[in-house]
Amino acid sequence: MSLLDVRDLSVVFQRRGERPFTAVDKVSFTVEPGQTVGLVGESGCGKSVTSLAIMGLLPKRGNKVGGEVLFDGTDLLKLRPNDMRDRRGREISMIFQDPLSSLNPVIPIGVQVAEVLERHQGRDRKQALREARDLLDAVGIPDPQRRLSEYPHQISGGMRQRALIAIALACKPRLLIADEPTTALDVTIQAQILTLLKQLVDDTGTALVMITHDLGVVAGLCDTVNVLYGGKVVERARRHELFAHARHPYTHGLLNSVPRLDSPRGERLHAIRGSVSDNIPWTEGCAFAPRCDNVVDACLEGPPPLEPTATGGDLRCNNPVSEEVTVR
């Protein structure tokens, strides 16, 4: 059984006096224990909403969540808020993009880590602080004893993200969801954090869901990658397969459009035309059709189904890029 089995997850936002907006549209994916799964897409593709829905952190009003989120066989969406709160931080943890706003500015770092241990593991303050120090040490924060009593604004952005990771990992969760954990950080710090995450996954066997817009981050980290567009998974493949032979025109276009450090200079980038706001509704056809180079008549006759490919992935496309074509 998969550790996390998301089945047909839908999130519809309905604001007063406005048309309902489907942010996540029947998204399904699974995460096995110890696996790293990527959710990749641009702004508005529904990747962050998916993670918030899994964590039960969407606002109570103004949205409708459908489908199932099976964690170890239990549907998290059906849990009572109290039970869910109990699992959050203990079995499933999350780290966010902005480490400064995710930490409480008026509480010392050490206490923030210790509180999780007190709440979920029933440690007393002294024992919790001792463990907090070891955790800070484990995530590579130098001089952890001193940091325990420091406040978030006293440490750098990279250190804050490390502290957040320490909090997330305090109870040895079985699943860690990281929502753009390095986007706010500099490249050299990003490299530190990614390396740390990779080590932690290897050492503790925690499963990781990595949410990012950065294909480079995914390439070095994820076992399986889900590419989202317009709230739906459009392509799913194992890492090497995806980057070598992206089949969906969107994935293919994305890979071809980013400037790469190792690509020869002066070559024109193959931009995808239009912008994310040019989508058409999935009910009319493929949301990507207006921007797609491969569009055929079938693309405007209802949503294409997500079908398994020969290489073990899944693909939602009527006229995919040929398997023989390599990226670049």
Next chain:
Amino acid sequence: MTEQTGPLVELRDVKVHFPIKSGLLFDRTIGYVYAVDGVSLSIRKGETYGLVGESGCGKSTLGRGLLRLVEPTEGEIVFDGTDVRSLKGEAMRHARRRMQMIFQDPLSSLDPRQSVESLLVEGLKAHGLAGDKAETNRRLRETLEAVGLPASALSKYPHEFSGGQRQRIGIARALVLNPDLIVADEPVSALDVSIQAQVLNLLEDLQNERGLTYLIIAHDLAVVRHIADTVGVMYLGGLVEEASSDDLYREPMHPYTRALMSAVPVPDPVVEDRRERILLAGDLPSPTNPPSGCRFHTRCPWAQPTRCAEERPALRDVVGGHRVACHFAEDIAAGRIRPHEVEVELVRPAEGTGPLDPPGELIPTP
């Protein structure tokens, strides 16, 4: 890319120091932020100069200092033979027509209350170029077309466009004045991945059509490498390395550049799995109190005793126009100095790499 002639812009030992003030009634200066601390570089006509560095390295301040949007503390800025710093009042204002700027956040840099037409006309008016109505209108349409926006955009407002389109408006605003130099501060970093390529292509096309000179400031090394002819790497207010884009990529010589380059993720698992990462210890020191000697010596895996901490290295020509600010650039390049193990973690993928395997490359050749 286009004709390469003499320098259009020359910076000589430019410094921008921001005073830190404090005081109850009267402000006293209690220190300085050494945002830009002695940068010399020159940009040839028609060339793209890429300035790369991490947040807080002073690259944006340098760009703004060049345009005198912040006042440089010291140094010379020569634009097409004129010392820009000596220009006063109206003369400076008129000089601005030839040096324009593109901003990172296209939404916040466009006045939300103005229509696109009024945004574009403003610059023309400021320089007395909006006299003839029909001519102005033609010019606006032409500019919009050049950046790929329909003429119907004129009556719309910034919030009605998508991010990529807004950046096109920002580019049109700079372009309408027909400038020689465009300073672009992180022109694509606020945009979606699929949109970045459109804007980068547009910038290249405009350069080819109009012979523009660019100073592109970005944190993304891949973007800079793609678009720039010459790349300067900044660290803590100073230029640490400068070379042609290909040279810099082929052989980064400054330890900081090497670390930076090894940290940029490449969207290719094959490359990622084989790469050697030079992980820098710790964080950027504060520009208020920069380290003595070489600014980078506190984090440098190749730092040598005493000299690096005592003497600030000058930016010097090491091989064929490749300028590096490192005392030991040649020794590091030749492998005579090895990075010390204590301060640096060399991380390689755990599986399959035994201790006897040869060290990986910074970026393995595909």
Next chain:
Amino acid sequence: MSDPITQAGAPTPRSGNDKPGSGDDKPRPGMSERSIGVLGDRKKARLDELARASASDRGGVSLVRDAVRRLRRNPVAIVGASIVGLFILVAIFAPLIAPHDPVQRFDELTKNLTVDSIPGATAGHPFGSDPLGRDFLSRMIYGARQTLFVGVLATLIGLSLGVLIGAIAGAFGGWVDVVLMRLTDVMLALPSLLLAITLVAMASRSSQWTVIFAVAIVSVPIFARLLRGSMLAQRESDHVLAARALGVKERNIVLRHMLPNSLTAVIVQATLTFAVAILDAAALSFLGLGDPDINRAEWGLMLGVDGQRYFEVRPELAYYPALAIIVVALGFTLLGEAMREAIDPKNRR
């Protein structure tokens, strides 16, 4: 054009090309090996249609119009505007609505009038009499006129002076800013009502104008501070920097960018100040520092003088003006809050 770019409102393949999306005339390397889709004419038209529907094609909606549209959908704004509108109508058409002249004393009322009893509702006088035998309902209706007049004028004077001071401080900065702001700090340090009382007391002869002026002065530092802070924020903003980079004259930057973008916050504050001004004016009257003209029908005066003095005899004399003041102040506050919400860029979509 050489790259496939977004055409605002029509991001679709351009017609005239047999291949969708080949809007660029440069060959794209690597594209030839890819399977390029072909779209039938009918489907192409359908795609155009869908794209047009999805693109927000309202075109040329300025921020102000956008805010107004949002305001019209907000129930809070509607309630606030209805209350305010109702009172304004009453004020304007007071002579048509009021059954009697507000200063005329009626014999049928005065004959029953003593210190211990003031007549209540009688035929022709549904609200009864005031302590001088005048028609209370008519005085309430004319009171709307007087009260709104005091509130509007005091707010406008305060707004103008505050904007002037704030704009000068924000535009010039430096020592001008320091001096002006210390001045406003002094004014802010005093409790506003106390300051108003002092000002009224200082005037040799109390009149309607001293009240208006006192109430106005009290709101000056609030407006000045708000505008100055907002202008300083604008000075640091990217679009002001952009204007400077364009070579726009400093004066035009202040007048065309900094000031208009700062004013919205001040105008919202004005609607809120309006409520405060009415309450302050009422408070001054209540304390006996108001308009000495006994013929003037103003709610604050009515509450403060008659309502206070005859509260035990006829509490309605206090209740009705108090209720009117509270409701109109609430109306302005609701409207102000809704406006604040409407101009917040975060709510823009």
